[in-house]
Amino acid sequence: MNTVISIVVCDDHTMFRKSLSLYLGTFKKVKVLKDFANGHGLVKFLQHHQPPSLVLMDIKMPVMNGYESTAFLKQYYPKVRVIAMSSFDNELAIAQILHMGASCFVSKNDEPDEICKAILHVHQYGYYMNKWMRYQQKNQVVPAMQLLTAKEKTILPLLCSSKTYDEIASISNISIKTVDRHRDEIFKKLNVQSRLNLALFAINNGIVV
């Protein structure tokens, strides 16, 4: 293929996003169409522009994170390939973003060269087997958030804040006892024993910011 690969970069850190875009732009085969601080910018862009062939997607972003953005793309623009990026090389987070429809994952701790290979390979073959993908395939990792029910997912971020159960119950319009039950289930499913532990886990997985 000699066509230029059009790319959009989504990452909340301007300096990273811009310098990576500049770097990628030095390759003849790649053209960075646009870059956004979160998925929302991309969504608005797609309303009036042709979609790129590929999106480099950070996982942890404000407003609209990588999980939501990837799910959106897969629903409305299924042909757009997504390569997920993250600074936390957490197997559950990787499993989650792949489950949302990402074609590949690269770590921000990888060499920049790795992302070039990923771009070229994903564009040509639809996948790229690096160490992260091999690990996922070998260990059949189940994404943590998959284990949680809809209600549990809404309770989770509240448990990761300094709100009391009283406040969480009030915000969620349910009784403290129900919050209690949901907490029980979440703890069991994610294998933690305290809200502090849960918060550390959630931060580590990009589930809460």
Next chain:
Amino acid sequence: MNTVISIVVCDDHTMFRKSLSLYLGTFKKVKVLKDFANGHGLVKFLQHHQPPSLVLMDIKMPVMNGYESTAFLKQYYPKVRVIAMSSFDNELAIAQILHMGASCFVSKNDEPDEICKAILHVHQYGYYMNKWMRYQQKNQVVPAMQLLTAKEKTILPLLCSSKTYDEIASISNISIKTVDRHRDEIFKKLNVQSRLNLALFAINNGIVV
């Protein structure tokens, strides 16, 4: 001045570090000597090489973080200017790194152009007044860690883990009651009401990883 500004970049994210280095290398006035994943790499480098005139220093890094690395540079290589960088634009963290001896702070959310200006200005005048520095000067921010005593600093990360007071006491070789007292003081000084709150604060300040 027409001399080339020699720079070292310290940041644990390879992809960011490398692509930023490539970007900075495109400027005639700047030469990126070397880049490291943490302060320890820089320390080893300085044992056998001439120091750079400037270091771009991430705050949150494993092994040897930005605070420690800046303090080290100021003690043994006081002529080397440090520009601190971070993804969390936390005023207390900025105050802390400036207190350790950094000449300027730039956020990873700033435009890449901002770092160029900072480099040129710090190299020429020793300082660069951007919005972060203005805020610090205007509000006379006192770095949080400054408020804590030595013992409190050692207890802090333990409080941010899921250890019980029993375990913390055992690890620290003091009674639970003493842990209790230290916790009291830390909470008051940092104005938090729970360990979960403390952990979120500490993560947000790059105090714990």
Next chain:
DNA sequence: TAAAAAATGGGGATTTTACCTCATTTTTTA
């Protein structure tokens, strides 16, 4: 439409945290 899963919430017990007061010893600093 029947079965399964999810969401709801009451009762109750134990543990852990949070927050006081007070006092002694050790270390640091002026």
Next chain:
DNA sequence: TAAAAAATGAGGTAAAATCCCCATTTTTTA
């Protein structure tokens, strides 16, 4: 060396969190 700061720890209380049990209603799925 005297004063100040830091580290130590006891006693006690109230609140919050953790972890069980149980059952009913609602929603989803096969």
